[in-house]
Amino acid sequence: MSRRGTQVAGAVLLFFLAWLVAYPLVLTLVQGFRAGGEWTAEHLRAFLARPTEMRALWGSLWISIASVVAAGLIGIPLAFLFTRFDFPGRRLLGAALALPAVLPPLVGVLAFMFLYGESGFLAHLVRAVFGLEETPWRFQGAGAILLVHAYSMYVYFYLFTRAGLTQLDASVYEAAASLGAGRVRTLTRVILPLLRPHLAGAAILTFMTSLASFSAPYIFGGGFRVMTTQIVATRLNGDDGLAMVETASLALLALAALWLLQRTDADEVSGGSKGAAPERRTLGSGALRVSLGFVSVVLAIILLLPHLTLLLVSFVPLGTWTTEALPPAYTTGNYLTLIRDPVRARPLANSLWMATAATLASVAIAIAAAALTVRRRVRGARAIESLLTIPWAVPGTVFAIAIAAAFSVRSPETLRFVLVGTAWILPMAYLVRNLPITGRAVLAGARRLDPSLEEAAATLGASRTRTLRRVTLPLLRSAIVAGATLAFVTAFGDFVTSIMLYTYDTRPVSLEILSSLRQSDVGVAAAYGVVLMAVSAVVFALGSERGSSG
């Protein structure tokens, strides 16, 4: 491609991304301030005047902060335990720690409901053991949401802290010790400051994920409202203007958090990354070892329980499990329903093709963005990068509302088309949500590539296309696979955007789970959950194999 051709390609990509990502958001903001064809602050006034709105906003904020604290309290000690110490059961627990990752948000919520809910596994057990008529607790409200968040988000803290700790080399500890610092002082004065960027990264990621969390508040919220569920409720009431203002307020909160993240990214502490990692200490006395081993086995079981419960419930025939501790009867009928009943099999096919299409498109865009912004910086390169990042910061609910608002109007001259209600809308929404996932992975991979590799290919007479095909893409393979894997799993299990945009013909698995649940067809819902979980696990496994062999 000539210089000119490159610039044109860059402009086309920038324009497309602006239309896909920024335009709907801008339209949403505008609509929040319009009524009857005129500018108005009426929606904003309504928003500020209603105590429920402020409560929801405050609810979003505090539950997100509490989630960060809870996830940190679990994830950080686990990471230290794993990197620094050796004890019985270490490998078992290590394998179990990744388990929450294979549960798409709605499936995780489903599993928690089956496990800890009023008519869940634990409730059955407690009622049977103590001979109770009623379950002595209600799994609802902020506490339940927080539990789900802590379970699914401690992984961020665990992974980030581990990454930080493995970068620290043994000489850091030795230097601190030789300067007379004790263990506590080394931790507080040396290790934690060095880990600061990693901890900050995990905290912001957890915060953003909690802020955007929809499945848990939607299912367990009860009277407790957060902004994401509030938006959906307002929208269902038909108060579109107010919904837009709510959406804008949530987006602003998220963007403020993103701004914080980029500040911490900028002044990252560079730790010594050369040299050997410190050896793991085998933990001392016999009693401590045994109790740690016991604790790690119990922890592994707790981590696995949601999955097991889901699996158990998926084999329970409709309406047979009433008062017993364990289900009295089992059947494969729920799974057979999924396969045999064409109406019920449809969502699986829908989710598969929509997630695949969105993943392929987002990978293609990420590769194009890398080619146009990393080596040859076209005009607008920064804008392209920002547009790829925005959907990461903006909660899925916000995007769903924005896309629904932007593409339910036919107005070709302003580039608005009626896509809502067509088969295009969900793959498009998934694509937007996937952009930051594949974009980050591929751009980071491309930045790590030694530029002289491509130059070497050029001096050897290889054209741009041949260089891309033979050198750049093969070297980016692991980054592409990693991004695509995560993107596919996210799109495949998506609930947040789907619930706002699906049609009967394009209903994805998550919506089918919800409707099964509404019809109290718990077994089929669980079976779908197991399928989502299994596909996620298989894709992750394939991804890590493919990615690492390159």
Added chain:
Amino acid sequence: MATDPFLVLDGLTRRFGSVTAVDHLSLALDRGEILALLGPSGSGKTTVLRLLAGFEHPDAGRVRVGGTDVTDDSPVSRRFGMVFQHYALFPHLDVGENVAFGLESGSLPRTEVTRRVGESLALVDLAGYERRRIGQLSGGQQQRVALARALAPEPRVLLLDEPLSNLDPALRERTRREIRDLIHRVGITTVFVTHEQDEAFDLGDRVALLERGRLAQVGTPEQLYAEPGSPFVASFVGRSAALPVRIVSVDGTATRIDINGVEWDVPRREGEVARSGPATLYARPEALWLTVPNAAGAVPGVVGARRFAGANAAFDIELEGGGRLEVTAPPLAARPGDRVGVVPSRRAGGGLHLFPADPR
């Protein structure tokens, strides 16, 4: 009749913002000649190489090969082979595939490609290494694969970017010899970049010394050493101590100078400063000799530090009238603290150079 030069750099200029990395650089190489681009870091030598390879486009000036202007040709169509500082071998391809990479763009039949790959690898003494992974090779072997890969498509010009900087010192000298033999055998016109004077002298038929983007001097290693054209050349090539002196008189073959009241005759070279008055003497350690402090024509001083270097040692002499000189002499010639005299050695012809006084 002299043949036309094969590779011509004509007034090349490249600016990055307000920095002029390469400033009106002109050089000409004969076919098969090896030119070393020598200079301190930041002197623009790597930019020159990238201009030649086509990765950078000059703001002014042209590059010609065999009479054809290639300035606007892309790196792809230029047919210049390049060996990168970190080799830039493709880690996902094996040795044979790396070497074959430059052959596959053309229309060569498969068997011919295989044959040429084998030939190129044999040339760098790696016959039979086709199926090795890049990660399994030592640094020296990777360097040779990079060389084989660059040479396999039979480029018109070979460019080497700091070819030895990634090798440990023990391996460097041997590899240097191998590269020199190889380039001479292939007979390819070569430009290589280095900041090591030894490397430039050993490998280059001629050496172009760059100073802040400009050509300071170009010539054979002997010329650069014996006839430095500027204080920068005199101090960058070999060692030289700078000493403020006064020119007393000039005749046809020699310049008489005054150092702290002692007079020396320095052989005069064409174009050298010839006016009486202050000047700066650049004196090489091997052009001076130690004697007793009050010998005729000796500049007295005190031995400061002594650096042992086998057969000889380098002595720092603090002159009594101010200033400092460095002298090479047998290690036992003096000890730190001794009072000595410094005189020009008998065969000092090439080692003493006069330049206009430093403006300081």
